[in-house]
Amino acid sequence: MDVGVLGNTNEPHEGMEFDTNEAAYSFYKEYAKSVGFGTAKLSSRRSRASGEFIDAKFSCIRYGNKQQSDDAINPRPSPKIGCKASMHIKRRQNGKWYVYSFVKGHNHELLPAQAHFFRSHRSVDPLKNDVRVRRKKILAAVSKQFSAYHNISCLEGFWRNQHDRGRSLPLEAGDAQILLELFMHMQEENPKFFYAVDLNEEHRLRNVFWVDEKGMNDYSKFRDVVSFDTTYFTNKYKIPLVLFVGVNHHIQPTLLGCALISDETVFTFLWLMQTWLISMGGKAPTVILTDQSNALKAAISEVFPTTRHCFCLWHVLEKIPRQLDYFNSWHETFVTKFNKCIFKSWTEEQFDKRWWKLLDRFKPREDEWFQSLYEDRSRWAPTFIRDVSFSGLSSVSRSESLNSLFDKYVRMETSLKEFIEQYKIILEDRYEEEAKADFDAWHETPELKSPSPFEKQLSLVYTHEIFKKFQIEVLGAAACHLKKEKEDETTITYVVKDFEDDQDFMVQWTESKSDIYCSCRSFEYKGYLCRHAIVVLQMSGVFSIPFKYILQRWTNAALSRYAISDRLNEVQSKIRRYNDLCRRAIILGEEGSLSEESYNIALSAIKEALKQCADVNNNAEDYVRGSSSGILAICGTEDEHQNANTSIEKMPNAVVTNMNKIPNRPEATIKKGSSETSSNKKRKQPVDQGVASVVIQEGLHQMITE
Numbered sequence: 001m002d003v004g005v006l007g008n009t010n011e012p013h014e015g016m017e018f019d020t021n022e023a024a025y026s027f028y029k030e031y032a033k034s035v036g037f038g039t040a041k042l043s044s045r046r047s048r049a050s051g052e053f054i055d056a057k058f059s060c061i062r063y064g065n066k067q068q069s070d071d072a073i074n075p076r077p078s079p080k081i082g083c084k085a086s087m088h089i090k091r092r093q094n095g096k097w098y099v100y101s102f103v104k105g106h107n108h109e110l111l112p113a114q115a116h117f118f119r120s121h122r123s124v125d126p127l128k129n130d131v132r133v134r135r136k137k138i139l140a141a142v143s144k145q146f147s148a149y150h151n152i153s154c155l156e157g158f159w160r161n162q163h164d165r166g167r168s169l170p171l172e173a174g175d176a177q178i179l180l181e182l183f184m185h186m187q188e189e190n191p192k193f194f195y196a197v198d199l200n201e202e203h204r205l206r207n208v209f210w211v212d213e214k215g216m217n218d219y220s221k222f223r224d225v226v227s228f229d230t231t232y233f234t235n236k237y238k239i240p241l242v243l244f245v246g247v248n249h250h251i252q253p254t255l256l257g258c259a260l261i262s263d264e265t266v267f268t269f270l271w272l273m274q275t276w277l278i279s280m281g282g283k284a285p286t287v288i289l290t291d292q293s294n295a296l297k298a299a300i301s302e303v304f305p306t307t308r309h310c311f312c313l314w315h316v317l318e319k320i321p322r323q324l325d326y327f328n329s330w331h332e333t334f335v336t337k338f339n340k341c342i343f344k345s346w347t348e349e350q351f352d353k354r355w356w357k358l359l360d361r362f363k364p365r366e367d368e369w370f371q372s373l374y375e376d377r378s379r380w381a382p383t384f385i386r387d388v389s390f391s392g393l394s395s396v397s398r399s400e401s402l403n404s405l406f407d408k409y410v411r412m413e414t415s416l417k418e419f420i421e422q423y424k425i426i427l428e429d430r431y432e433e434e435a436k437a438d439f440d441a442w443h444e445t446p447e448l449k450s451p452s453p454f455e456k457q458l459s460l461v462y463t464h465e466i467f468k469k470f471q472i473e474v475l476g477a478a479a480c481h482l483k484k485e486k487e488d489e490t491t492i493t494y495v496v497k498d499f500e501d502d503q504d505f506m507v508q509w510t511e512s513k514s515d516i517y518c519s520c521r522s523f524e525y526k527g528y529l530c531r532h533a534i535v536v537l538q539m540s541g542v543f544s545i546p547f548k549y550i551l552q553r554w555t556n557a558a559l560s561r562y563a564i565s566d567r568l569n570e571v572q573s574k575i576r577r578y579n580d581l582c583r584r585a586i587i588l589g590e591e592g593s594l595s596e597e598s599y600n601i602a603l604s605a606i607k608e609a610l611k612q613c614a615d616v617n618n619n620a621e622d623y624v625r626g627s628s629s630g631i632l633a634i635c636g637t638e639d640e641h642q643n644a645n646t647s648i649e650k651m652p653n654a655v656v657t658n659m660n661k662i663p664n665r666p667e668a669t670i671k672k673g674s675s676e677t678s679s680n681k682k683r684k685q686p687v688d689q690g691v692a693s694v695v696i697q698e699g700l701h702q703m704i705t706e
Helices: 021-035 112-117 131-142 175-189 213-221 266-279 294-303 313-323 325-343 348-362 368-375 402-406 416-443 453-458 464-479 522-526 531-539 568-592 596-627 644-649 675-683 698-705
Strands: 039-046 053-060 086-091 097-103 154-156 194-199 205-211 225-229 241-247 253-261 287-290 308-311 480-487 492-498 503-510 515-518 655-657
Touching: 021 039, 021 053, 021 086, 021 097, 021 112, 175 205, 175 416, 194 266, 205 266, 213 241, 213 253, 253 266, 253 416, 266 294, 287 294, 294 308, 308 313, 313 325, 325 348, 416 464, 453 464, 464 480, 464 531, 480 531, 492 531, 503 531, 515 522, 515 531, 568 596
Parallel strands: 225 287, 287 308
Antiparallel strands: 039 053, 053 086, 086 097, 154 655, 194 205, 205 253, 225 241, 241 253, 480 492, 492 503, 503 515
């Protein structure tokens, strides 16, 4: 049989012929992709007489066994587990190749829905690599049910001044209909999709907000740091877009909400923050990062009184050339001194001393913006935020920030219609990247590159991407030299010379508390220790990273309901057990779905196993909850959303009614004796108030058709 056409995914059999050995391997790869395993070229042999290839063997990537001992200092990653699946081909005298032997069976589960993640298949036939189809399949397999707020007809109570009443979005003809179609389409695909609109007194769109189910789910796991990005609006893009952005445990940006806003007033931000809080179950973030703005400061302090509000560092730095343009001739000198003040001030006293020197030398005392920087120094200056972790969302330039990854989708001239088309691609790309990272975490072991105990300690604790970054710091410690600067009763201060960066850094080590702090602020801004801290730990005789510097959000246990403890070996074992059970569950799902009888057997077994596991873990669960209260890991518990009415009652300036249509009058009506309006009555708001309406479904449709 002559098989020379690619794309044939029939099963190989002995005697099958191919024009070339490359065609044979391509055929085997197509077969492997359809079945669900990765491939490798195992061996090949040349003729001693002619020097031409006459023999080749292809196999599953799990073929054979590891040659290294598990006790090796730097074991190389290997997927081999003794699988025998392979295809052996030989060359005939006429130049054709034929299947000499074929072994079909595998000793592990096959993953046809995720086969495109195997390295051997990642560049095969991209036209068949349909992201949308894969996303739906994977989402159906791994999505979890959780509650969200829906059927909210109208949110009232935000007072607006007379100037603000006529504001509306600068939409082109047909844009409102495009938005409605997007929202309806998203809700058809996922009923948990949330959207809200804010109308002015003429029933024209003033602000719009929306978020999908995955955004709400991601926020429930990673609400430690959220960035509110107004770059596209501030820089006068064609669409007035603002974004809520988070970061997952793979250091990937997560889209936690989108909005189109008409202005940057405190009233708009109040409506937007309140609406976003409702969509996220009424749970405020630990830290929120924004541009420097008085309107945002007022809105966030009102809606998120317990949240730490900080300014993105790159927002501050990028404003210097614009705000202080009168320093043209002094610009480079000023920036050098300014950077020294904010990046190399070890103490608050040093910061103040250098700041006042800047004032004396460059005379910016009359500049209001510069004055506001000093007043807000606790929100952005690294010296004052030693206790805050930004998880990579704050950096010295936008190009380094996770927010910038959306720049390739949105440009200055992008229209709303183009953005809506891009929006679906953004969601698909984000999900695809996360699914690939999850897949790699299951099937690939990170390679150790040094004998460092720190590297070995965290190789199975950190997710792959954060481990790679931490590994760079471990290797970079070799280029650092330290000397003791001073010592008191509890703390030793070192000067660490980093020869790679040709800079000196100050590292403070308190052994009694296992506290370490470096002036490079890597842990604060990135969430893992730097090379300067690592070399100090090494020289101090410490050979494991203190637990407080291992953030749970960067570990393979990031999605666990319980905080990790300092028993990292136990965490590693738990991860291995979890991965093994997930693989076996996939096999059970495939077998159990083949017939009604097998389904009932599988379902009964799952219910019984779940009951027994719950009984066994009951006491252990109480212990974990009791002992984890003092843990400093972020995202230690998985919170359930509260019901809508309970959360909204706690929100200031918010009244929920049951109206399904837009109110005829713009004035807010406060019902006496209503439990929903009790908080508003206490605030004694003016009688003449504008309505900040949140309109769902029927309301938006009515606005468009009127």
